[in-house]
Amino acid sequence: MQPDIVLVERAIADPDEYAKIVEKYEAPLLRYLLRISNISREEAEDLLQNVFLKAYQNLRDFDPDLKFSSWIYRIAHNEVISAWRKRSARAAEINLESAEAAQLIASTLDIPAATDEKLLAGFVRSVLAEIPQKYREVLILKFLEDKDYSEISDILRKPMGTVATLVHRAKSAFETAAQEADLHKFI
Amino acid sequence: MQKLSKKILAEIKKQKIAPRERWIFLIKNYGIWALAIVALLLAAVFVGTSIADLLEAEWELRPHFPGGQLNFFAHTIPFFWFVGIAAAVVLAFFLLRKTKRGYRFGLIALAGSILTASIAGGVSLLSTGLLPKFQEFRMMNFPPHFDESEWQNPDEGFLIGEIIISEGVVLSISSLDGSIWEVDISDAKIPPQFDFVVGDRVRVIGEKNGINSLEAEFIRPEIPEHMREMMRERKMQMHAY
Known part of the structure; x- marks a missing residue:
């Protein structure tokens, strides 16, 4: 290549x-x-x-x-x-093309592994839909697109320090939203 | 070849799309840098002007200023230039953020650097003598203005008017309402090199001690001395031509 x-x-x-x-x-x-x-x-x-x-x-x-x-x-x-x-409208929910992607987010963010991958994907999708777009996008770039802070900084045109803060806050927002959504309802 | 790449290549050919020339991007990038440098220079000029105004302010008049100390600060603090500094710094910040790598700098680092550069630039302009040219232009076109109603109050010890006779320690001053005042300057604090030329407009702070008579504590040209000198020199140069 x-x-x-x-x-x-x-x-x-x-x-x-x-x-x-x-x-x-x-x-x-x-x-x-x-x-x-x-x-x-x-x-x-x-x-x-x-x-x-x-x-x-x-x-x-x-x-x-x-x-x-x-x-x-x-x-x-x-x-x-x-x-x-x-x-004039933003994403109300997101597409997770595979249960594998949901599993990846769930494992990275300390969400308990679920037995049913489809249910877990539904759960992650609904939680991601709950958090602000700016957090959703950095989570996707960091954990699904596997970009490092420097690359995310270049993609979003934000300083690396801001990206690190965004990722940290995004993880917290995701975890809070996940707790509120109650994973057990999905499993 | 996959479907999408075929479609895109067909679209490129159909719409006759070509990569834009490099000079277009260079002009855009250099243009942003040029505007950012202009904004930084403006910020430096405004910082230098603010420093000059503060250094040359009539601080000794502060306790005696008409309208009190708040009024003194309202007249002395260069709010206009502060607004100019803020506007130029904000403009420079957004322009520098628009440069190719500008986004990599955080708010505090970039804004701090711009402020530091503006202050350093302002001090440099003051010390190199470039700023006085701007001050001169400003004096000629926008001379300082004093609120005449505040200074035309002899009962409270404030007087503004034109020197019509200058003899020893007593000046005859024609005030704005046309009345003539005898002003005793024997104990007054007078700025160095102030020569009491007939026709000059002056401001007096003192105490009324008789009918149309004042004992001056401070006497100042209507336009601060350093500015007055500047304007005189400029006028002499203009006459010479």
Whole structure:
């Protein structure tokens, strides 16, 4: 696999080469869009197309000191925000595409492991829907997208200290919401 | 090739989309930096002006100022420049946050750095002599204004008016209402180099000691001395041309 900077340089020179970037980031970005918003898969694909078109137009603005993934995730994040602004509505609930993702959040945040994965996914989904969007997104970036603080800082354009605080508060908010929701009702 | 990449490449070709030129991004980035530097310079000028105003304020008049000490502070504290500093600092903050790496700095670190740079810049401008040019411009175009109703109150010991006769320790001053006052300045605190030129407007703080007669404790030009000197020099330069 070629480094991203090489893919970017080739895509600038030849549009067909851009397909390699699309193929590399299509699946993770689609999953990310679905995770942070409550849009349908079709809507997410439209949004994803806009993300890739915007990224293509702005390829020469890519800063090689950043990770390309952080840069394109930032574009995706901004696209979701723009879409919310247009719709004047934010995610009321979120998509967790697999019970595995719910399990991952639950284990990272000290939520007792459940026997029924589908029930646990439903529980995590409902708890995530309860917490503020800014917390929900950092939890998704940190625990599901597996981004470190530096990458989250570059994606959300916030200082690393702020990101660390957000993650800490997000965990607390999730735990509080999880206690209020009462896991036992789901199990 | 997967479905989405095909679709995107087709869209790129259909809409004839091309990566924007690098100079567009460079202009945007340098533009933000340039505006941020202008905001920082403005903040430095306002800081320097505030320091100059505070250093040159008539602090010795504080206990005797018409309207009391609160009124003195209201006239002396450079609120206008403080608002200017706040606006320039906020503007610089948001512009620097918009730069490529600006978001990496926290609120306190960035705002603290901007404030420190503004203060250092203001002090530097004061010491390099660049700021007096701005002060001069300000004096010529926006001379200081004193509330005449506060100073035109001889019964309370406050008088503002024009020197019409200057003989020894007694000045004849024509007040704003046209009355002529004899002002004894023998015991008055007078700023150094103040030369009592006929035609100059002055402010007097003292005590009424007779009909149309005052004993001055303080006498000051209507416009503070350092500003007056500046304006005189400017006028002389203009006449020379």
